Amino acid sequence: MEKETGEGINEVDKITQDTKTLKKHNKVAIIGGTICIVCALGVFYYLKIYDGGFPVSQSVDTYELGSEQDILDSLKYNERKIIDVSIVDKDNFSIDKIGDYTVTFDLMNNRKNHKQISYTYHVVDTIAPKLTVKQTEIYLAKGHDFDLNIYASSTDASNTDVIKYDEDFDENVPGTYTLNIYAEDESDNKSASQPVTVVVEDRDNCDVNLANFGDSREVVKRYETHEIASEGDDMIVYIIEDNGRQGYLDYEFTDDDKLCEVMYVYQTDYENDAFINMYSVYKQDMANKYGTPSISKENYDKSLSAASALWLGRYIQTDTWDLENKKIVMALYNSNYVTTLAIKYDSKEYAQ
Numbered sequence: 001m002e003k004e005t006g007e008g009i010n011e012v013d014k015i016t017q018d019t020k021t022l023k024k025h026n027k028v029a030i031i032g033g034t035i036c037i038v039c040a041l042g043v044f045y046y047l048k049i050y051d052g053g054f055p056v057s058q059s060v061d062t063y064e065l066g067s068e069q070d071i072l073d074s075l076k077y078n079e080r081k082i083i084d085v086s087i088v089d090k091d092n093f094s095i096d097k098i099g100d101y102t103v104t105f106d107l108m109n110n111r112k113n114h115k116q117i118s119y120t121y122h123v124v125d126t127i128a129p130k131l132t133v134k135q136t137e138i139y140l141a142k143g144h145d146f147d148l149n150i151y152a153s154s155t156d157a158s159n160t161d162v163i164k165y166d167e168d169f170d171e172n173v174p175g176t177y178t179l180n181i182y183a184e185d186e187s188d189n190k191s192a193s194q195p196v197t198v199v200v201e202d203r204d205n206c207d208v209n210l211a212n213f214g215d216s217r218e219v220v221k222r223y224e225t226h227e228i229a230s231e232g233d234d235m236i237v238y239i240i241e242d243n244g245r246q247g248y249l250d251y252e253f254t255d256d257d258k259l260c261e262v263m264y265v266y267q268t269d270y271e272n273d274a275f276i277n278m279y280s281v282y283k284q285d286m287a288n289k290y291g292t293p294s295i296s297k298e299n300y301d302k303s304l305s306a307a308s309a310l311w312l313g314r315y316i317q318t319d320t321w322d323l324e325n326k327k328i329v330m331a332l333y334n335s336n337y338v339t340t341l342a343i344k345y346d347s348k349e350y351a352q
Contacts, residue, residue: 053081053109054082054107054109054115054117055077055078055081055082056075056076056077056082056085056105056107056117057075057076057077058074058075058076058119059074059075059076060073060074061074061119061120061121061122062121062122062123062124063095063121063122063123063124064123064124064125064126064127064157065095065096065097065098065123065124065125065127065157065158066095066096066157066158067095068095069095071087071090071093071103071121072085072087074119074121075105075119077107080110081109081110082107082108082109082110083108083109083110083112084107084108085105085106085107085108086105086106087103087104087105087106088104088105088106088116089102089103089104089118090103091103091104093121093123094123095123096157097123098123098124098125098158098187099122099123100120100121100122100123101120101121101122101123102118102119102120102121103118103119103120103121104116104117104118105117105118105119124187125157125158125185125186125187125189126187126189127156127157127189128156128183128185128189128190128191128192129154129155129156129161129183129184129185129189129190129191130154130155130156130183130191131152131153131154131163131181131182131183131191131192131194132152132153132154132155133151133152133181133194133196134151134152134153135151135152135196136194136195136196136197137196137197137199138151138196138197138198138199139198139199139201139222139223140171140198140199140200140201140223141200141201141202141203141210141223142171142172142173142174142200142201142202142203142204143171143172143204144171145171146169146171146198148163148165148181149163150225151196152181152194152196154183154191156183156185156189158185158186158187160185160186160187161183161184161185162183162184162185163181163182163183164181164182164183164184165179165180165181165182166180167179167180169198170200171200173200174200174201174202175199175200176197176198176199176200177197177198177199177200178195178196178197178198179195179196179197179198180193180194180195181193181194181195181196182194203223207262207325207326207345207347208262208326208345209224209249209262210223210224211223211224211251211259211262212259213258213259213260213325213326213347213349213350214258214259214347214349214350215258215259216253216257216258216259217236217251217253217257217259220236220251220259221236224236224238224249224251226238226239226240226249227239229248234252234253234254234255234352235250235251235252235253236250236251237249237250237251238250238251240264242266243278245266245268245271245278246266247264247265247266247267248264248265249262249263249264249265250262250263250264250265252352253352254350254351254352258350259347259350260346260347260350260351260352261344261345261346261347261352262344262345263342263343263344263345264342264343265340265341265342266278266340266341266342267338267339267340267341268338268339269337269338269339271339272307272308272310272311272334272339273307275310275332275339275341276306276307276310276332278341279317279330279332279341282330282341282343283319283330286319286321286328286330286343290321290323290328291321293319293320293321293330294320294321294322295318295319295320295322296318296319296320297316297317297318297319298316298317299315299316299317300314300315300316301314301315310332310333310334310339311334311337311339312334313333313334313335313336313337315332315333315334316331316332316333317331317332317333318330318331318332319331324348325347325348325349326345326346326347326348327345327346327348328343328344328345328346329343329344329346330342330343330344331344
């Protein structure tokens with residue numbers, strides 16, 4: 001009886017052991033199968049679904065107006081993972097125009113997949129204009145326009161810079177003014193201010209133009225705004241224009257730098273009729289200012305028209321005003337087929 005019982009227990013233990021072994025093998029098989037399935041899914045995802053990723057970030061989003069920049073340099077990425085970047089839409093991005101822009105890029109990764117990403121960029125102006133003052137002491141004849149751009153200039157990336165001052169100033173009131181000038185652009189950037197002195201003088205009754213006989217070269221230059229054509233030891237010649245005709249304004253000085261003679265000169269080689277009319281207009285203007293000429297002459301070949309005679313050098317007209325401190329001679333003539341209209345002012349006090 002005891003023998004049979006022992007044999008039964010052994011059989012149960014064997015069955016139990018076999019069951020455990022079977023479960024163990026099944027578990028291993030299940031785990032192995034699961035691993036295979038997961039691997040297969042991973043391979044499928046990597047090969048068929050996964051795009052490789054596009055690890056890109058924007059490192060710069062704001063640029064200064066007018067700076068030298070390349071938008072592509074604003075992107076940060078690993079060149080082994082992102083192998084090509086191009087712009088598909090710049091949104092009219094311009095480094096020379098203030099504004100906000102949305103720029104779209106096309107990215108290609110190392111799996112040769114493409115993706116479009118957009119970033120916003122800002123172009124701003126935070127830099128003040130650069131001011132250059134050419135002259136810190138300015139002389140202005142009363143009633144004449146005061147143009148700061150003659151005496152100062154400025155540059156700015158926006159090209160919207162304007163030279164300004166905030167002090168009270170009246171070009172019609174003689175006096176000495178101190179103006180703190182500065183340049184400002186449309187973004188309200190201001191340069192540092194620089195002081196200039198403006199002296200407004202009454203030059204209403206000068207001998208010629210804005211000059212008086214006896215003035216030095218420096219004084220003549222203060223008020224003469226025309227362009228200098230040439231300059232010598234005893235003279236300054238300016239380029240002038242009247243009704244589209246170019247002429248010259250000649251200032252002559254004594255050895256001790258005193259203005260003694262001034263002459264206006266216009267010349268032509270074909271506008272003879274026009275110059276005769278021009279002479280008549282100038283003569284009337286002079287008569288209105290100085291009265292009737294003391295001497296008037298007009299000589300020409302009466303068998304010809306005045307214009308033809310002038311062209312051939314057979315015409316001359318002169319008018320003279322003999323005044324208290326100066327003598328004015330106005331003349332129209334032709335020499336070597338060049339017609340000349342000249343008005344000469346000679347000082348009676350200062351001689352060359």
